[in-house]
Amino acid sequence: MIQKLKQNQFLFEELVKRDFKTKYKGTLLGMIWSILSPLLMLLVMRLVFTRFFAYSTEHYTIYLFCGTLVFNYFNESTSQGMEVLVGNASIFTKVNVPKYLFLFSKNTQTLINFGLTLGVFVVFCILDNIIFTWRWVLLVFPVFCLLLFNLGIGMILSALYVFFRDMKYLWTIMTQLIMYMSAIFYTIDRYGQTAQYLFLLNPIYLFIRYFRKIVIDMQIPSVWFHLLMAADTILAFCIGCFMYKKYNHKFLYYV
Amino acid sequence: MVNAMRTLELNNVSIRYMTGDFKDIGIKEYLIRKIKGNYHVKEFWADRNITFALEQGDMLGIIGTNGAGKSTLLKAISGIMVPTEGYVKTMGSVAALLELASGFDGELTVRENTYLRGAMLGYTRKFMDEKYNEIISFAELSDFEERPFKQLSSGMKSRLAFSVASLVQPDILILDEVLSVGDGSFREKSERKMHEIIENGATTILVTHMLEQVRTMCNKVLWLHKGKQMAFGDDVQGICDQYNEFLSTCSR
Numbered sequence: 001m002i003q004k005l006k007q008n009q010f011l012f013e014e015l016v017k018r019d020f021k022t023k024y025k026g027t028l029l030g031m032i033w034s035i036l037s038p039l040l041m042l043l044v045m046r047l048v049f050t051r052f053f054a055y056s057t058e059h060y061t062i063y064l065f066c067g068t069l070v071f072n073y074f075n076e077s078t079s080q081g082m083e084v085l086v087g088n089a090s091i092f093t094k095v096n097v098p099k100y101l102f103l104f105s106k107n108t109q110t111l112i113n114f115g116l117t118l119g120v121f122v123v124f125c126i127l128d129n130i131i132f133t134w135r136w137v138l139l140v141f142p143v144f145c146l147l148l149f150n151l152g153i154g155m156i157l158s159a160l161y162v163f164f165r166d167m168k169y170l171w172t173i174m175t176q177l178i179m180y181m182s183a184i185f186y187t188i189d190r191y192g193q194t195a196q197y198l199f200l201l202n203p204i205y206l207f208i209r210y211f212r213k214i215v216i217d218m219q220i221p222s223v224w225f226h227l228l229m230a231a232d233t234i235l236a237f238c239i240g241c242f243m244y245k246k247y248n249h250k251f252l253y254y255v
Numbered sequence: 256m257v258n259a260m261r262t263l264e265l266n267n268v269s270i271r272y273m274t275g276d277f278k279d280i281g282i283k284e285y286l287i288r289k290i291k292g293n294y295h296v297k298e299f300w301a302d303r304n305i306t307f308a309l310e311q312g313d314m315l316g317i318i319g320t321n322g323a324g325k326s327t328l329l330k331a332i333s334g335i336m337v338p339t340e341g342y343v344k345t346m347g348s349v350a351a352l353l354e355l356a357s358g359f360d361g362e363l364t365v366r367e368n369t370y371l372r373g374a375m376l377g378y379t380r381k382f383m384d385e386k387y388n389e390i391i392s393f394a395e396l397s398d399f400e401e402r403p404f405k406q407l408s409s410g411m412k413s414r415l416a417f418s419v420a421s422l423v424q425p426d427i428l429i430l431d432e433v434l435s436v437g438d439g440s441f442r443e444k445s446e447r448k449m450h451e452i453i454e455n456g457a458t459t460i461l462v463t464h465m466l467e468q469v470r471t472m473c474n475k476v477l478w479l480h481k482g483k484q485m486a487f488g489d490d491v492q493g494i495c496d497q498y499n500e501f502l503s504t505c506s507r
Contacts, residue, residue: 010383011374018371022362091358095351095375096334166283249337252330253272 008101015105023109034113035120038072049185057187059216062128065121066211067184070142073114074150074204075175081106081154082161082171089255099251100244103154111147125215135214141226142210145233149203152233155240159247162254178204203232262458263309263332263427267341270302270327301327303482304341309475311426314459316469316491318498319479320505325462328479329353329429332460347426350376352417359412361405365396368404372419386422393448394418395441414441421448428452431462470495 024030045064046054054060084102085092092099125132161167182204188196199205206229213221273296288294302324309315317325330336331343333351358375359368369390373383391397394414399407407415430449453459453472461473469476469491476494478485480501486494 010378010380013380014367014371014374017367018360018363021367022360025362091375093330093335094353094358096349097375164285252336 008098011097012101012105015101016108019105019109031116035116038068038117039120041072042068045185053186059128059130062125062130062216063187063212064185065124066215067182067208069114069117069121070146070207070211071179071182071184071204072117073110073146074153074207075179076113077107077110077150078153078157079171079175080110081150082157082167084154085158085162085251086255089251093252093255099248100155103151103158107147107151107154110150114143130215131218133214133218135218135220138220139211139214142207142229145229146207148237149207149233152236152238152240155244156236159240159243159251162247162251178202181205182208184208200228203229203236206232260310261308262311262313262346264344265305265307265332265341266344268302268305268328268331268338268343269300269340270324270331270336271339272299272301273297300482302331302338302479303484305477305479305484306341307477307484307487309427309458309460311458312456313475314453314461314473315475315477316473317460317462317477317479318464318466318469318495319485320502322481323479324482325479326353326431329431329460329462332427333429345427349427349429350420350423350425351429351431352420353429353431359404359416361403363404364401365391365404365407365415366400369415369419372416376420376423378422382422390415390418390422393421393444410438410441417445421445421452423452424455425457428457428459429462430459432464466495466499 024033027033029036042061042065045068046061049064050060057063081103084106085099088102091097092102157167157171181199181202183199188199191199206225210221210225210229213219285294305328307315317328319325327336329351330353331338332345333349333353334343334345335351358372360371363371366387369387370380370383373386374380378386391400394411394417396407396411396415399411404412461468463469473491475487475489476491477487478494478498485501486497488494
C-alpha cells in the first residue's frame with residue numbers, strides 16, 4: 001500500500017490541496033476555525049460541567065481537553081471520511097485511480113487540524129502548570145494508533161455509505177453515543193468495578209485515558225493497555241482494508 | 256508472430272448491472288423485504304459475450320445506438336470495471352479519455368484543476384510543470400488561469416480536458432466521443448492532435464456517433480446492440496453499411 005502510495009504521490013498531494021481549498025473557500029477566518037471550534041466546545045463544557053466535576057478532579061480543564069482533543073479528531077475523520085467515496089464518484093468512475101487516496105487525503109487534513117489543536121493543548125498545559133516529563137514522547141503511540149484507527153473506521157464507513165445512505169444518520173447518532181460513553185467530561189470512579197472494565201471496550205476511551213495518564217497522572221499505562229489499543233487499531237484497519245479490497249470494483253455500481 | 260503484436264484481448268466479456276437492490280430502497284426497506292422474503296434483484300447485462308482482439312497500430316471504431324454497452328465496455332478495458340464473466344487482457348499502459356468534462360472541481364481555479372487532472376491521468380509533477388503553458392495555450396485559456404472553474408463555459412471546460420488528456424503517450428488509447436469537442440476551429444486542431452498520437456503507434460479505440468469518422472479513420476469496427484456483439488472485423492465499410500441499414504429499418 002505504501003509503495004503504491006509513493007507512485008501516486010502527485011495525485012495525493014493535489015487531492016490534499018483540493019480538500020483544503022474547498023473546505024475553507026469563502027470563509028473569512030479559514031483555518032483558524034479548526035482551532036476555534038474545538039476551543040469553543042471546550043469553553044462551553046468547562047462552563048457547564050465545572051459545578052459537577054471541577055472541584056473533585058485535578059486539572060479539570062486539561063482533563064476535559066484530553067477528551068475533546070481525541071474525540072474531535074476521531075469524529076471529524078470518520079464523519080468526513082465517510083463521504084469520500086460518494087463525493088469523489090465522478091472521479092473514480094472515469095479514471096482508474098486507487099480509491100483509498102481520497103480517504104488518505106481527507107485524513108491528512110484532519111490530522112493537520114489535530115496537530116494545530118494539539119499545539120493549543122500544550123499552551124493550555126503550560127498555563128495550567130502541568131509538569132512536562134519525558135513520558136510525553138510516548139504520546140506518539142496513541143496518536144499513531146488513532147491515525148490508523150480513524151483510517152480503518154473511515155474505510156469501513158465510506159464503503160458502507162456507498163451501499164447504505166442511511167449510514168450518515170446512523171453514524172451521527174453513533175458518534176453522540178460514543179461521546180457520552182467516553183468519559184470526556186466526567187470521571188468513571190463512581191461506577192462499580194465491572195462497569196469500569198466495560199469502559200475499556202470503547203477504543204476512544206482508551207485513547208483519551210492514555211493522554212490523561214501521561215499528561216495529568218505522569219504515569220505510563222500498562223503493557224496490557226498498550227496491547228489492547230494496538231489490537232483495536234489493527235482490527236479496525238484490517239476490516240477497513242478488507243472491505244476496500246473486496247468491494248473495490250463494486251462501488252462503481254452504487255454511486 | 257501474431258501474439259507478439261497483440262495489445263488487447265477480450266474473451267467472452269460480460270458485464271452485469273444490478274438494479275432494484277438496496278441502493279435504491281435504503282436500509283429499512285431492505286431489511287423489511289429481506290424478512291418478508293420478497294427481496295429481489297433485477298439483473299441487467301450491459302455487455303454479453305464480447306470477444307475480440309486488437310494489434311499494435313490498430314484503430315478500432317465502436318458503433319451502436321445509445322445503451323448498446325459501449326461506455327461500459329470501455330470501462331472494462333480501462334480497468335475501472337471488472338467483467339462479471341470472461342476476461343480483458345491488456346499489454347502496456349491504457350489511457351482512457353471518457354466523458355472529459357466531468358470530474359473537475361468547480362471551486363478550484365483553472366490552474367489547480369489542470370494539475371489535478373494531470374495527476375489523475377498519472378503524469379508526474381515535473382511533466383506537468385514543463386507542459387503547463389503548452390496545455391493552457393492549446394486550450395486557449397491563457398486569460399482564465401486564475402478563474403474559478405465554475406465560471407468557464409462548457410466549451411472551455413472540455414477544451415481544457417482535451418488539452419490535458421492529449422499529452423498522453425499510452426500503448427492503448429481509448430477515446431469516448433472526444434473528437435466532438437469545442438467549436439469548429441478547435442475541433443480541427445484536436446483532430447490533428449489525435450492523429451499525431453495515433454501515428455505514434457498506439458492502439459486506439461474510438462467511440463463515436465459520427466459514422467463518417469469511423470469510415471475514414473478506423474481499420475477495424477465493432478458493432479454493439481443492446482449489449483450484444485453484432486459484428487466485428489476489418490470490413491469497416493461493409494459493417495458500417497449494415498449498421499446504417501439497421502438504423503433505417505429501426506426508424507421506419
